[in-house]
Amino acid sequence: MQAPVGHLLRRAGFGPRPDDLDAFAGLTWKAAVDRVLAELDATAPEDPKDFDAYEPGAIQDQWLNRMISGEGRLAERLAFFWHGHFATSNRKVQDPALMWSQYRLFRSKGGGTFTELVGGVCKDVAMIRWLDGNANRKGVANENYARELQELFTLGIGNYTEQDVREAARAFTGWASRHHKFVFKERFHDHGDKTFHGHTGDLDGDDVAKVLCELPACHTFIATKLLRFFTHPEPVAAEVREVADVLAKTGSIRDAMRTIFMAPGFVAKERRRALVKSPVEFAVGVLRLVGAKTAPIWVHGALERMGQILFRPPSVKGWTSGAGWLGSAAVVERLRLANKGASLAPEEHADAIIRCALDDELTPELATASAAATGKDKIALALGSPEFQLA
Amino acid sequence: MDRRSFLTHVAASGAVIATPRLVRAASDSRVTGAPTVVLIHLFGGNDGLNTVIPYQDPQYRRLRPTIAVPDNQIRKVHGELGFHPSLAGFQSLWERERLAVVNGVGYPQPSYSHFRSTEIWHSGLPDGLPKSGWLGRVIDANPKQRPIRAIALARERPLALQSSRPGVVTLTSFEQFRIPAELEAAAKLYEKQNGAKGALGQVARAGAGALKAAKKIAALKTHRGPPYGALGNRLRQVLALLKADVDLEAIQLGYGGFDTHANQAGSHANLLAQVGSSLSTYQRVLDDLGIADRVLTIVFSEFGRRPGENRSGGTDHGSAGPMFVVGKRVRPGMHGAQPSLDDLDRGNLKYTTDFRAVYGAVAGNFMKVDPKSVSGGIKPLELIG
Numbered sequence: 006m007q008a009p010v011g012h013l014l015r016r017a018g019f020g021p022r023p024d025d026l027d028a029f030a031g032l033t034w035k036a037a038v039d040r041v042l043a044e045l046d047a048t049a050p051e052d053p054k055d056f057d058a059y060e061p062g063a064i065q066d067q068w069l070n071r072m073i074s075g076e077g078r079l080a081e082r083l084a085f086f087w088h089g090h091f092a093t094s095n096r097k098v099q100d101p102a103l104m105w106s107q108y109r110l111f112r113s114k115g116g117g118t119f120t121e122l123v124g125g126v127c128k129d130v131a132m133i134r135w136l137d138g139n140a141n142r143k144g145v146a147n148e149n150y151a152r153e154l155q156e157l158f159t160l161g162i163g164n165y166t167e168q169d170v171r172e173a174a175r176a177f178t179g180w181a182s183r184h185h186k187f188v189f190k191e192r193f194h195d196h197g198d199k200t201f202h203g204h205t206g207d208l209d210g211d212d213v214a215k216v217l218c219e220l221p222a223c224h225t226f227i228a229t230k231l232l233r234f235f236t237h238p239e240p241v242a243a244e245v246r247e248v249a250d251v252l253a254k255t256g257s258i259r260d261a262m263r264t265i266f267m268a269p270g271f272v273a274k275e276r277r278r279a280l281v282k283s284p285v286e287f288a289v290g291v292l293r294l295v296g297a298k299t300a301p302i303w304v305h306g307a308l309e310r311m312g313q314i315l316f317r318p319p320s321v322k323g324w325t326s327g328a329g330w331l332g333s334a335a336v337v338e339r340l341r342l343a344n345k346g347a348s349l350a351p352e353e354h355a356d357a358i359i360r361c362a363l364d365d366e367l368t369p370e371l372a373t374a375s376a377a378a379t380g381k382d383k384i385a386l387a388l389g390s391p392e393f394q395l396a
Numbered sequence: 397m398d399r400r401s402f403l404t405h406v407a408a409s410g411a412v413i414a415t416p417r418l419v420r421a422a423s424d425s426r427v428t429g430a431p432t433v434v435l436i437h438l439f440g441g442n443d444g445l446n447t448v449i450p451y452q453d454p455q456y457r458r459l460r461p462t463i464a465v466p467d468n469q470i471r472k473v474h475g476e477l478g479f480h481p482s483l484a485g486f487q488s489l490w491e492r493e494r495l496a497v498v499n500g501v502g503y504p505q506p507s508y509s510h511f512r513s514t515e516i517w518h519s520g521l522p523d524g525l526p527k528s529g530w531l532g533r534v535i536d537a538n539p540k541q542r543p544i545r546a547i548a549l550a551r552e553r554p555l556a557l558q559s560s561r562p563g564v565v566t567l568t569s570f571e572q573f574r575i576p577a578e579l580e581a582a583a584k585l586y587e588k589q590n591g592a593k594g595a596l597g598q599v600a601r602a603g604a605g606a607l608k609a610a611k612k613i614a615a616l617k618t619h620r621g622p623p624y625g626a627l628g629n630r631l632r633q634v635l636a637l638l639k640a641d642v643d644l645e646a647i648q649l650g651y652g653g654f655d656t657h658a659n660q661a662g663s664h665a666n667l668l669a670q671v672g673s674s675l676s677t678y679q680r681v682l683d684d685l686g687i688a689d690r691v692l693t694i695v696f697s698e699f700g701r702r703p704g705e706n707r708s709g710g711t712d713h714g715s716a717g718p719m720f721v722v723g724k725r726v727r728p729g730m731h732g733a734q735p736s737l738d739d740l741d742r743g744n745l746k747y748t749t750d751f752r753a754v755y756g757a758v759a760g761n762f763m764k765v766d767p768k769s770v771s772g773g774i775k776p777l778e779l780i781g
Contacts, residue, residue, distance in 0.1 A: 137657045137708070145707030149657055156509055167508075279595045310572055312551030320439075322511050325552045328598055332551060332566030333573060333606035333613070336586075340579040368596075370588045374581055382578070389582030391589050391600040 010037060011364045012277050015396040016235050017041045017266065018078030020290035023357040025075070038266045041079050045116040045259055049080065049109065058102040062305055065315045068108060069300035072289045083115035083258065084108060085285065086234050088315070091126050091158055092323035093135045095316045103131040103185060104316045118256040119227060120218040123159065127180065127210050128187040136321070139181045142193040146174035153321050155217065164222040165202070172199040176208045218256065224249040228261065235265050237279050238327055244270060278395035281327050284311035286396060287339060291346035291388050294358050303345060310338040331394075343389035347381045355380060359387045368392060431763055434634055434693040435531060435556060435648045437517075438671070440655030441510065443664055444700035444717030445745075448497055448734075451478045455737035459704045463661055463711070474730055482665045485672025489722060494679050496726040496779055498754055500735040502716030502747025506699065510655070510713070513698040518555035520755050520770050530755050530770045531646045532559035537765035538645065544609045546646040547637060549630050554648050565609040567633070570618065573610035583607050616640050619681070623674035627651045631678040638682070638691055645763070654697060658708035671695070679722055688724035692762050692780075695720040696751070702743055716747035719754055725762060727781045753777045 010029040014021040018041075029037055050071065058064050072081050088111055095104045107129050114122045126132055133139060136150035151173035155165040179194030180187070199208045202216050217223055228248035232240035251257070251264045270276060282290060288304055288311075308314055312335055318324055350358055359375070367375060371390050378386050387393060446463065449470050450456050457464045470478035471487045477499070479486050489495035503522040507513045516522050520530030528536075535545050536559055545563035548554050557564045567573070575583055586607055589600035619635035622628065630649045637644060651671065656664050675693065682688040700717025716735055732749035739746060756771030761780035 140658045140706070140708035140710070142707065147657055147706060147708060148712060152509065156511070162509065162512055275594065281595065281599060310568065319552070320510070328602040329552045331599065331602040331606055332548075332553065333610045334566065334568050335551065336603045336606040337573055337575055337610050340575065340582050343582065344576070344579055368589070368592070370585060374585060374588075378581060382581070385579070386582050386585075389579065390585050391592075391596055391603055394599050394603070395595050 009272055009277065009364070011361065012272065013037055013041065013266065014078070015290070016271075016280075017262075018075060018082055019072050019286060020293055020396070021361055022075065022293050022296075023354065023361045026361060034272070035267070038263065041266070042259060042263055044077055045080050045083075047077055047080075049077065049112045052105075058105045064101045064105045064108070065305060065308075066300055067105075068315055069285075069289065069304065070298075072285070073292050073297060073300060075293065077112075079262070080112060080116060083262075084111040086231070087111040087115050087122070089234075089318060089323040090230060091132065092318040092321050093131050093316075094318055094320075098131045098134045100131070100134070100185075101316070103134065106185075107131040108316075116259045116262070119223075119252060119258055120215065120256055122258070123214045123218055124211065126158070127154075127177070127214050130182040130185055130187060133180065133182045133187070138177065141174060141178050141180070142190075143175075143178045143195040146171065146178060146195075148174040150174070151177060151213075154213075157321060157323075159217040159223045159226065160220065161222065161226045164220070164226070169201055172201045172208070173213045175199050176201065176213045177210045180210045221249070221253065224252040227252060231258075231261060231265060233326070234280075235262070236268075236271055237276050241270075244268060278392065280396045281330050282394055282396050283324060283326070283330060284308050284313035284335070284339075285315065287311070287394065288342060288346075290393075290396075291342060292349075294362055294388070295346050295350035295384070296354070297346075297349055301345075301349070304342075307338055307342045307345075311335045311342075339394065340389045343387075343393075344385045346388055347385035350381060350384050352380050355384050358384055362387045362393055363390075429687070429690050430643055430645065431690045431692065432638060432644050433531060433534070433646045433758060433763065434638075434691060435646065436693065436695045437514075437554070437556075437648070437650040438654045438667075438695065438697040439510075439650050439652035440697070441513075441699045441701055441713055442654045442667075442697035442717060443656060443660065443711050444697075444714075445703055446660075446664060447480055447483070447668060448499060448718045449478050449480065450476060450734050450737065452476045453737050455703075459737065461705070462709055463705045477730060477734060479672075480665065480668050482669035483672040485669075485674070485676030486720070487672075488676045489672075489679060490728065492679075493728040494683075494722055494724065494726065496721040496728055497730050498719040498721065498749055498777065498779070499730060499732040500716045500745065500748035501696070501719045501732060501751050501754065502699075502745070502749075503751055506715035506744070506747070508699065508713040508715075510698055515555060517696060517698050517751060519558075520752060520772070522772075528560065529554070529556040529558040531556050531648070532564070533769040534759045534763050534765060535559045535564070535645050537759070537769060538763070544612060544642060544644065546648070547613075547642075547644055549633055549647065549649040554650070557646060557648050563605070563609075565606060565613075567613060570613055570616045570633070570636070573612075573614035575607065575610060575614070612642065616642075621681075623677040625670050625674055627670045628674040628677070631674050635678065635681055635685075638687060639685060656701070656710045657706065657712060658710040660710040675720075675722055683724065691723055692725060692758065693722040694754070694758065695722070700745060703737055703740060703745060704743055715741070715744040716749075717745075719751070721754070721758075721779055725780050727779060731777055731779060749777070750774050754779065 011021050110125045137147045141147040152170045175195045179190040181190050228245050251260050451470045469481040472478040473490050546557045548566045586600045586603035619632040696719045700714045701711035702714040735745040752772040752774045756767040756776035757779040759770050760767035
């Protein structure tokens with residue numbers, strides 16, 4: 006049987022283009038997964054010569070263009086996942102160059118080991134500004150980062166104590182930024198003994214990150230979040246355990262992704278079209294299908310009205326999910342975007358685009374409506390359908 | 397828990413209530429529409445101690461050597477408690493008998509996490525799983541069916557409005573709700589797939605509800621004139637919704653920036669100025685429109701901040717804090733006891749009033765539904781006249 010390529014490319018990337026279906030045609034499932042994973046090896050693209058992060062909208066535009074191009078699809082998709090996981094907003098950071106350098110961390114390390122990624126995040130200047138690292142000094146700890154690191158980034162609530170928060174905050178004292186660089190400010194660092202998750206000593210930020218990444222609660226937490234994003238909103242315990250075991254053994258996110266894609270449950274019928282596309286996923290999916298090479302200017306306003314501006318998640322908790330994306334205004338905007346996207350499509354490719362958008366599996370309701378429409382309206386109908394809102 | 401009522405607090409402290417009548421005469425104006433609760437969440441944890449200031453307590457200045465508000469700037473509307481200097485609007489509401497301040501509001505075993513504490517306040521369930529919102533349950537208690545029951549001025553539905561019934565929608569602008577004619581065919585698909593199984597059905601039902609509400613709201617126009625500013629703009633949308641008699645039970649909105657870990661003096665003053673002045677103007681419009689009897693506006697934050705300032709000129713996450721209930725139907729003045737600054741729990745205030753005492757009062761005395769789904773068995777405060 007031919008691999009359900011569309012399904013894989015909606016999960017491992019931002020959705021298929023008609024030519025992707027040809028490129029993956031005839032591959033076994035394992036070969037298709039290998040191919041997607043192999044794309045992680047390519048080095049991240051250089052920023053264009055004229056790229057200026059301070060130009061309004063430039064960082065959003067540049068990232069959307071990379072998602073639309075489909076090069077490094079899983080790497081971009083993982084970067085998008087980590088952006089939502091370590092959710093940092095430029096609302097407070099107030100420096101798009103720092104936001105961009107955080108994105109580059111997610112883009113280059115997002116498929117590596119979780120420990121290395123967390124280590125990078127702990128020294129990331131946008132994160133330091135976001136969670137008040139510069140205010141965290143010996144004797145006057147600021148607990149913001151120490152708390153969110155455990156609650157939202159590694160363990161989840163209930164898996165740490167208030168003492169762990171206080172001690173981690175002490176360990177990160179003096180981990181600060183100067184201009185655009187991470188600096189360790191020795192005079193602000195607390196060298197006293199700390200006890201953190203059963204480890205006692207003169208712990209620093211690296212020690213804290215290492216301890217956290219070795220805790221079983223961390224493997225379970227990250228496995229669950231990956232599965233919710235890539236497989237199904239409600240993963241079952243056995244699936245979580247399998248992915249958590251991989252994280253415990255190798256710590257490699259790439260290995261975890263292989264386990265996720267190769268699990269028999271991943272391709273099960275009820276797991277397909279089971280995730281509500283976020284606005285970015287929806288918009289990029291549309292633009293890829295209609296053959297856009299770059300993000301049109303109007304897409305930024307549309308994304309805002311649908312509720313997702315890159316680099317500005319609503320809070321450190323990250324984006325919403327599922328039906329949370331389908332507020333009244335957002336649904337109207339999705340229909341409008343489907344219409345605008347369809348207007349970009351070459352009309353002679355309408356059938357190929359619709360087949361690719363819906364895996365050639367139209368529900369009777371959609372088939373009837375589609376039969377009554379023609380040309381670009383037919384494309385808009387497919388892209389605006391309830392089916393297409395699902396990945 | 398040592399919850400004390402308003403009157404015992406007054407008796408115990410000997411405080412003088414500067415303005416309002418203790419007991420309001422029953423309102424004689426006619427209630428024209430269904431009552432609507434407007435819930436405003438100050439995101440990030442508002443620093444209650446610099447909002448309603450216990451200016452007589454010497455500990456206040458000891459705990460806050462750099463960020464305490466100078467005594468001569470405090471708006472001393474009450475014998476022990478005064479408003480931050482930026483809160484001219486609250487002073488005006490106070491003098492117009494439109495403001496009830498509930499002091500020391502919190503819940504047992506406080507969480508210092510924004511998210512967990514937000515979940516607790518929104519759900520109204522300090523112990524249980526946050527599956528529904530407290531206003532959602534108030535809505536559920538009303539048997540009347542309506543196409544739109546509650547609106548969140550937000551991109552995503554807040555937990556507070558999570559209800560077991562349809563009709564809770566999100567809104568950012570009225571214009572966003574207009575469905576161009578050429579998109580009608582796609583819009584109809586959501587209605588047709590209503591009964592589908594799994595995620596498709598979920599999307600179709602959410603989408604169909606969203607589109608139905610859209611048509612109704614697209615016809616509205618934002619209230620003209622003040623209040624202006626980020627919060628004022630939202631309140632003008634609220635005014636348009638209230639004026640239009642969309643027959644809503646609840647409107648929820650948020651206003652952010654209260655997570656003042658560093659250099660808070662200036663930013664906190666600006667935030668409070670926005671809150672005070674826009675609410676004061678908004679309430680005046682409601683009074684002028686003659687619909688003030690059916691609107692109750694509640695302002696809360698997920699926690700107060702720590703009494704002791706940090707070395708960054710800010711404050712870290714704390715526990716109890718004041719709530720503000722604005723409207724013509726409130727019993728104006730101070731309610732609930734101000735927590736002691738001499739008796740802290742690991743540096744944080746001990747709450748004196750459980751938020752469920754406020755929720756119960758809103759449900760039972762304003763919305764006129766059985767308060768038991770939100771009161772948690774706690775006696776409601778006498779907040780509503």
